[in-house]
Amino acid sequence: MKFLEKLKDEILIGDGAIGTLLYNRGYSGSIEDANRRAEDMVVSAHQEYIEAGANVIQSNTYAANQLKLDNYGLGQEAARINTLGVRLAKEAANGKKEVYVAGTIGGIRDGRASSFTNQDIKKATQSQAEALMAEDPDVILLETYYDLHELIQAVRIIKRLSPDMPVIGNVSLGDVGVLHGGIPINDALLRLLNEGADVVGINCRMGPAQTIASLEEVSVPEGTYLSAYPNASLPGIQDGRLVYQSNPDYFKNQAEEFRNQGVRLLGGCCGTTPEHIRSFKDKLQHQAPIVKARAKGSTVREQASAEVGNTIQLDKEDPSIIVELDPPKSLTKIDTFIQGAKALHEAGADAVTLADNSLATSRIDNLAASTLIKQQAGAHPLLHIACRDRNLIGMQSHLLGLHALGIRDVLAVTGDPTKVGDFPGATSVYDLTSFDLIRLIKSMNEGFSQSGRPLGLQTQFTVGAAFNPNVSSMEKAVKRLEKKIVAGADFVMTQPIYDVETLQRLKEATAHLDIPIYIGIMPLINERNAEFLHNEVPGIQLTEQVRERMAACRGDVQRGEEEGLAIAKELQVASLDLFGRLYLITPFLRYHITARLTSDVRSGSAQKIRF
Structure with missing residues (x-):
């Protein structure tokens, strides 16, 4: 038989x-x-x-x-x-x-x-x-x-x-x-x-x-x-x-x-x-099978409403500005960090974004730091979440904790490998890719954990995707970005861009995408900083013109910072003209630089420049 x-x-x-x-x-x-x-x-x-x-x-x-x-x-x-x-x-x-x-x-x-x-x-x-x-x-x-x-x-x-x-x-x-x-x-x-x-x-x-x-x-x-x-x-x-x-x-x-x-x-x-x-x-062995009875019920997620945080306004018509302020490496700098967040908030930043141990270097936990600036500076935090440091269990727990604290805006990133940081022997977890992480967050927004277990409430995260335009093939990079959008990304934040030509190519390559794109701008502070970024940091490239302008300021601290600010202002005007959104990255806790750039936008003093 x-x-x-x-x-x-x-x-x-x-x-x-x-x-x-x-x-x-x-x-x-x-x-x-x-x-x-x-x-x-x-x-x-x-x-x-x-x-x-x-x-x-x-x-x-x-x-x-x-x-x-x-x-x-x-x-x-x-x-x-x-x-x-x-x-x-x-x-x-x-x-x-x-x-x-x-x-x-x-x-x-x-x-x-x-x-x-x-x-x-x-x-x-x-x-x-x-x-x-x-x-x-x-x-x-x-x-x-x-x-x-x-x-x-x-x-x-x-x-x-x-x-x-x-x-x-x-x-x-x-x-x-x-x-x-x-x-x-x-x-x-x-x-x-x-x-x-x-x-x-x-x-x-x-x-x-x-x-x-x-x-x-x-x-x-x-x-x-x-x-x-x-x-x-x-x-x-x-x-x-x-x-x-x-x-x-x-x-x-x-x-x-x-x-x-x-x-x-x-x-x-x-x-x-x-x-x-x-x-x-x-x-x-001596029993015949029986026909399955009707199910007792089915798994249903609860539709109760959850407290809504003040998420960034993705449909905002006025210029939208996110400013990055990395948590400090030292506990002695926490007061300076909070002061910086307050200054950025008062200057008009829509959100203060906090990296997740960027370059695999240990810093004060960005969840703790974001809670502090929310409570003490009134700033709206946007957290980077790296796949490197948490396994799947820890990742979901972290997200639930964020939501419980009223933090709703996140950026999903892969995370730099540990060998580039201060603990090169540490284990890189990578249970998830950035694509997986976006999908996980979107699943939680539907009311389900990664395992499929109902969360009781639907989370309300807005999730961003990172994008690096400083590549040889913009077309391939955009194809990868499209996959992140399919996974559920709500907005995009780019790596720092240092020339208008790249901005224009990016605009052409993404014209078909109906998603907000925040252009990364990181002010340079001196020639040494410029050369380090260009030669040693993955995903960042400076033009020869920018490097020459910073090299001309060698040895003059004040002039170097002013030239770096001038370059950032030029890029800022072009970025607003093409995309209407900025992602300013604060160098070395020098928040007065990015606060000034933010204030210029809010006051309207940033003048259009011909290129």
């Missing part, structure tokens, strides 16, 4: 975590490479699950795609590892009529930043699927997919290669009842069914209780086959490794509830062993 026919009238029991068994038996390295290096061990693991009562065993190929195998230098062995994976599972099944072999493909994206493009993932998935299906498994199991779009793409690939091949599509949840991005589990499963998946369900990430709670949110058409592969428990850490509680009796007690939720394929994921599978089998 074929796999899907068997599911019509019976509950099938899946296997558990093969990696858990192999590691416990002393295997190390790529689990999937055990198909080449430890064939007997893999066959023995499969047989243990069969003896425990598993009707469906997975090929040991979860991460056997080229992208993940490349981490072990095994990318070129992907086809062979997948081929052996199915063959070893079939050898363990030994032709038993009651045992089905699933060719397993695991998700690649896991919610963190990745250099893999959609095309990379599509190619790797198709290659793995072709290798598995050449060995004629009974079913293809797609599991541990955090990205619904990636899973849909995988289903399409399988069905295109073989329309009659049964496909199980299992998602992994960010929180109870929801996928990353706030997609309700019921919506996700319905979309998978519409794409042709034959069995849909949940695996990994959660133990039985949270998996069952998520299944309670599911209301799918009659005749749908549901699957569930919960973890043994939430993971702990022991000797640097993830460990799970051994709780087979608990699994046995939960088995009936899985049946009540309409599950017809029930197995285990991380941390589960043959004893967990035996518990499921013992409880359910």
Whole structure:
């Protein structure tokens, strides 16, 4: 009897975590490479699950795609590892009529930043699927997919290669009842069914209780086959490794509830062993499946209103000015910093923007600094948020903290690598790219965390994107900017520009973009400062004319600052004429310079200059 026919009238029991068994038996390295290096061990693991009562065993190929195998230098062995994976599972099944072999493909994206493009993932998935299906498994199991779009793409690939091949599509949840991005589990499963998946369900990430709670949110058409592969428990850490509680009796007690939720394929994921599978089998082997009852409810975000901060006015017709004032490196400078914020606010700055440890140099935390200037200077803060210093957990926590403090305006940046700063040995996190961070913030504005958990309230962030026009190809830079806008950016702040020609090229290249662009202007203070910026700071280029003008002031401190101010004024007039928005960057806490530039705009004394 074929796999899907068997599911019509019976509950099938899946296997558990093969990696858990192999590691416990002393295997190390790529689990999937055990198909080449430890064939007997893999066959023995499969047989243990069969003896425990598993009707469906997975090929040991979860991460056997080229992208993940490349981490072990095994990318070129992907086809062979997948081929052996199915063959070893079939050898363990030994032709038993009651045992089905699933060719397993695991998700690649896991919610963190990745250099893999959609095309990379599509190619790797198709290659793995072709290798598995050449060995004629009974079913293809797609599991541990955090990205619904990636899973849909995988289903399409399988069905295109073989329309009659049964496909199980299992998602992994960010929180109870929801996928990353706030997609309700019921919506996700319905979309998978519409794409042709034959069995849909949940695996990994959660133990039985949270998996069952998520299944309670599911209301799918009659005749749908549901699957569930919960973890043994939430993971702990022991000797640097993830460990799970051994709780087979608990699994046995939960088995009936899985049946009540309409599950017809029930197995285990991380941390589960043959004893967990035996518990499921013992409880359910003589019970028929039941039709899933109507869902108790669905995940709904609350629409309560939140306190609205005084966000920058993106539709403002008058010149809009953001002025950067970096938090100081020294605690002795905090009073000067607050005085500077007050002076900028009084000069007419719409917002005081604070970098997030620019050039990877440790400064007073910009969240603390922004709170101080909001309370003591009356200034409106706009915070830079760098992907470098916080993992995904810390990033979301930071954003929630900002919102709780009434700070609504942020700039999402990648962040300079740690090796350029004063702690070159520190770890750069980069769980997110700037694109990911923009999407995360926009998801929170919809009321969902990165995991998909409802926040209760929708955040109200306005998020900016950084842009560097000082590049050889303006066209490529704008294409990248367009992707940030698609991700949800509300406005743009550029790196400092030091010539009108670049401003004009930028205007032409972005004429089709309906988004406010704040032009970066950073006054120079002397020739040494100019040469440092031009030669050592990534993303900043000065023209020969500007460098010559600053070089002519060598040795004269006052003249150097005045010339730098004059250059900034010229650029300021051109920027306002072309874009109407300024992003002034204060050099070395010398806020009197940017306060003067701001005052000139507000007083109307900035005269138009012919170029």
